[in-house]
Amino acid sequence: MITLTTDFGADSPYIAAMKAAIFERLPQAIVLDLTHSIAPQNIRQGALVWHDFTQTFPPESVHVCVIDPEVGGNRRLVAARCRNQFFVCPDNGVLTLFLQEYTVIEAVELNKPQFWRSTVSATFHGRDVMSPIAAAIADGVPLDKLGTKIAVSREHTSILSTNQPLVQIPFSAPIFSHRFWRLEVLYIDPFGNLLLNVAADKLIDTVKSQLSRSSKLRLTTTAGVFFDAKYVATYCHQLPGNVVLLEGSGGRWEIAIVNGNAAQTLGIAEGDAVTVECFD
Numbered sequence: 078m079i080t081l082t083t084d085f086g087a088d089s090p091y092i093a094a095m096k097a098a099i100f101e102r103l104p105q106a107i108v109l110d111l112t113h114s115i116a117p118q119n120i121r122q123g124a125l126v127w128h129d130f131t132q133t134f135p136p137e138s139v140h141v142c143v144i145d146p147e148v149g150g151n152r153r154l155v156a157a158r159c160r161n162q163f164f165v166c167p168d169n170g171v172l173t174l175f176l177q178e179y180t181v182i183e184a185v186e187l188n189k190p191q192f193w194r195s196t197v198s199a200t201f202h203g204r205d206v207m208s209p210i211a212a213a214i215a216d217g218v219p220l221d222k223l224g225t226k227i228a229v230s231r232e233h234t235s236i237l238s239t240n241q242p243l244v245q246i247p248f249s250a251p252i253f254s255h256r257f258w259r260l261e262v263l264y265i266d267p268f269g270n271l272l273l274n275v276a277a278d279k280l281i282d283t284v285k286s287q288l289s290r291s292s293k294l295r296l297t298t299t300a301g302v303f304f305d306a307k308y309v310a311t312y313c314h315q316l317p318g319n320v321v322l323l324e325g326s327g328g329r330w331e332i333a334i335v336n337g338n339a340a341q342t343l344g345i346a347e348g349d350a351v352t353v354e355c356f357d
Contacts, residue, residue, distance in 0.1 A: 078107045078134065079211050082127050083143040083203065084115040091204070095143070098194060098208035103216050111140070114267075118146040120170045121246055122347065125264045125272070127164075128174035129327040136161040139211045142171045143203035154206055155227070155243065156220055157184040163214050165207050170246035177248070184243070185224035192223055251275045253284050258353040260330070265347055269338030273351070275330040291355040294322055296332065299349045306332070306353075322353070 079099060085091045096108050111130060115123045123144040131140050145152075145167045153168040159181045166172060168186075175181065187206060190197075192213050197205040210223055220226075227243070251274050252259040264272040294306040306320040315321050317336035320343070325331040332351065333339050345351065 078109065078138045079215055080109045080111045080131065080134065080138065080140045081113070081143070082111040082115065082123060082140065083113045084117050084119065084123065085113045085143070087113050089113060091201070094201070094204045095141075095208045098204045099212045101194075102209050102212035106212060106215055115144055118144065120144050120146070121248075122264055124171045124173050124246065124248075127166075127171055128178075129272075129329060131162065131164075132160075132327070134162060137163070137215075139163040139165065139214045141203070141207050141211045142166040143207060144171060145169070145202065148202055149199040152244075153241075154187040154202060154210075155184060156187055156210060156214065156223060158182045158220060163211075163220075165211050165214070167202075168244050170244045172243060173245045173248060176243065176245055183220050184227040185220045186227060187224040189222070189224050192218070249274055253281070256355055258284070258355075260351050260353060262332075262345055262347055262349050262351060265340045265345075266331075269334070269340040269342075270325065271332040271339050271343075271345055271351075272325060272327075273330040273332065277324040277328050277330060287355050290357050293356040295354040295356065296320065296322075296343075297352040297354070298343060298345055299351075300344060302344065304343060312336075 081095060092113055099106050099108055112126060123142055127142050140162060147169060155168045156163060156165045157172060159175050159179050187210055192210055194205040194209055213223060249261045261274045262271045263274050288308050291308060294308060295303055296306050297303040304320045306322050307315055309315055309321045309323050312335050315335050319335050321333050321335060322330060334342055
């Protein structure tokens with residue numbers, strides 16, 4: 078199984094071109110579109126979506142991410158094995174959340190042209206390099222045959238190569254105090270729900286206790302606008318139009334409006350901070 082994540086747009090002919098390059102090498106491949114609606118050149122958004130929404134795929138799945146504003150430049154192309162899956166991408170930060178959370182088992186720089194298409198465009202490495210590489214991995218070719226190994230530092234769960242670590246981009250951590258939490262909106266999904274920089278399974282006990290005691294939450298946006306909200310298990314626990322905080326399907330906290338669009342109604346964009354105040 079091979080998945081594709083790009084910023085091409087859902088109706089782009091470039092998607093079909095990538096699939097053709099995969100089938101050229103591996104006609105029996107199962108190719109799924111994770112999303113092609115990442116905002117153009119938005120590496121940070123792509124990193125979040127790629128990390129969160131590949132978790133439920135079966136072992137040995139191969140995931141390709143083509144968000145590549147520096148295509149044709151000096152950035153590397155890499156492949157990595159992590160949590161029993163494979164990831165193929167430009168070395169521009171889309172692997173950041175994997176590097177922060179998991180031990181990457183193996184990684185290579187993709188510098189063996191014999192595994193690429195015979196003709197390589199300077200502006201479409203997604204088709205001519207990454208797609209045939211994904212097909213090769215799905216066909217059982219070991220990573221160390223596809224490029225030069227990159228040493229893995231298990232102590233720091235990061236990847237290091239000679240004089241050049243893999244690129245990571247900034248992701249802020251949530252700040253929790255006794256009554257106030259400062260969070261960041263990392264991604265806005267198609268429903269307008271605001272996915273935050275909080276993984277529910279990483280919450281400390283004091284925050285869980287605050288949530289269980291809180292009768293009301295107050296959300297304050299970067300612009301100083303505030304809204305009352307409730308922490309709920311699912312959307313149907315509040316009436317339409319109410320603001321809620323809940324754990325989304327990917328295990329990440331999100332702010333939503335029941336049967337509404339939180340991003341539009343609250344005037345919040347990706348990268349904005351949201352302060353949450355708890356009331357007992």
